[in-house]
Amino acid sequence: MEELSYEKCLDHLERAAYLVLDDLQAAHPDVFRVERHSDAVGVCGPSPSWVWTGLHPEDSRAQEVDWATDWAAETVQEMLVELYSADSAAATWPACPEHAGAHPLTAAGGRWCCPSSGRAVSVIGRLRDVD
Numbered sequence: 001m002e003e004l005s006y007e008k009c010l011d012h013l014e015r016a017a018y019l020v021l022d023d024l025q026a027a028h029p030d031v032f033r034v035e036r037h038s039d040a041v042g043v044c045g046p047s048p049s050w051v052w053t054g055l056h057p058e059d060s061r062a063q064e065v066d067w068a069t070d071w072a073a074e075t076v077q078e079m080l081v082e083l084y085s086a087d088s089a090a091a092t093w094p095a096c097p098e099h100a101g102a103h104p105l106t107a108a109g110g111r112w113c114c115p116s117s118g119r120a121v122s123v124i125g126r127l128r129d130v131d
């Protein structure tokens with residue numbers, strides 16, 4: 001695969017972060033936000049428990065939109081665990097519609113999938129369309 005430019009990788013990461021935050025919005029109205037810097041796309045958690053995680057274009061996952069999306073999704077999930085460890089429902093986002101309370105969905109190939117059945121539940125960014 002041809003190496004993408006640094007700017008193109010930043011574009012992928014920014015787009016990926018916004019897709020994940022679209023999905024997060026319904027579950028966590030606390031303001032998570034995306035910041036684009038010259039050397040990273042940052043995902044910022046809500047204050048006062050301020051957390052910031054940078055997605056860097058040097059990482060090979062920035063080369064491809066689905067990889068970037070999976071990476072952004074995993075990053076946000078890690079941030080939720082860090083922020084809401086006392087609240088297991090909040091920390092295990094997004095809930096698996098088939099196995100509520102058992103596990104969160106995992107990101108794979110730009111989709112939210114059940115880690116148990118492997119079934120794809122939604123494209124990342126379109127979780128609101130799932131009932």
Ligand SMILES: [Zn+2]
Pocket residue numbers: 096097098099103114115116117
């Ligand atoms: Zn499941």
